[in-house]
Amino acid sequence: MNYLQVGQTAPNFRLKNQDDVEVELSELLANHQVLLYFYPKAMTPGCTVQACGLRDSQAALSAQNVIAVGVSTDPVKSLKKFVERDKLNFTLLSDPDHQLADAFGVWGPKKFMGKVYDGIHRVTFLIGQDGVVKQVFEDFKTSNHHDVVLSALAG
Numbered sequence: 001m002n003y004l005q006v007g008q009t010a011p012n013f014r015l016k017n018q019d020d021v022e023v024e025l026s027e028l029l030a031n032h033q034v035l036l037y038f039y040p041k042a043m044t045p046g047c048t049v050q051a052c053g054l055r056d057s058q059a060a061l062s063a064q065n066v067i068a069v070g071v072s073t074d075p076v077k078s079l080k081k082f083v084e085r086d087k088l089n090f091t092l093l094s095d096p097d098h099q100l101a102d103a104f105g106v107w108g109p110k111k112f113m114g115k116v117y118d119g120i121h122r123v124t125f126l127i128g129q130d131g132v133v134k135q136v137f138e139d140f141k142t143s144n145h146h147d148v149v150l151s152a153l154a155g
Helices: 025-029 045-056 058-063 076-086 099-103 145-154
Strands: 014-017 022-024 033-038 066-072 091-094 107-112 115-120 124-127 133-137
Touching: 014 076, 022 025, 025 033, 033 045, 045 058, 045 066, 045 076, 045 145, 058 066, 058 145, 076 091, 124 145, 133 145
Parallel strands: 033 066, 066 091
Antiparallel strands: 014 022, 014 091, 033 124, 107 115, 124 133
């Protein structure tokens, strides 16, 4: 896969969140760094573990002036259910046509149980307030994703 790399400018975007409100990257970056994480599907076991880890790390992320934002191809309605069911305290964005996933290079062939299909690869980008990718996380488990991110932020 050819992901967006450290030092590259993240493409600005405007997508709907779980409340059906449009969110733009440039607006998020006005006050924070953005931890943009791509995940395959709301409310599935691995994605739930990953999201809950970020939920529980919210204070530590805030201390580093970082907000988490999740992106999947799920419809807004599913994102709303996910947020409510798991009491998520951050924004989830709907990328139904996978345009943002394409722009970040995380959409492509995947293999599951011997079957190949196109989908979102689980990759996370730390975007600085200047809009430039500061870090790319792709080597983690859903259960330690938040720990990997927090230890990188701690320096």
